[in-house]
């Protein structure tokens with residue numbers, strides 16, 4: 001019986017460890033979208049849910065090279081653009097970023113005025129080069 005209790009305790013500790021490591025910044029949460037951004041780099045947006053929503057959003061943005069290694073890209077910009085639709089004027093909702101302790105990983109915030117399809121216009125400039133890309137993201 002005692003042996004069983006110890007096994008149970010170990011299992012609980014293992015599960016706890018797994019839960020903690022999955023919340024680490026950078027690998028945290030689910031991918032919203034990945035896209036190439038030039039200079040052999042890939043950008044990945046992610047958050048807990050794996051989706052963006054109308055309203056305030058928090059997400060992480062990470063840059064990796066071809067081998068999957070994080071790369072510090074310097075200054076990062078991200079604008080969410082939606083063209084005019086009917087009586088709705090075009091929208092530009094810029095994200096703000098803070099860098100994290102991990103190179104190549106940034107924490108972003110953006111307030112999206114609408115659900116629907118957005119063009120995520122991302123740019124960066126730093127030691128890894130200069131690049132620009134845009135890809136579609138659907139906000140719920």
Ligand SMILES: [Cu+2]
Pocket residue numbers: 082083084085088091114116
């Ligand atoms: Cu719109």
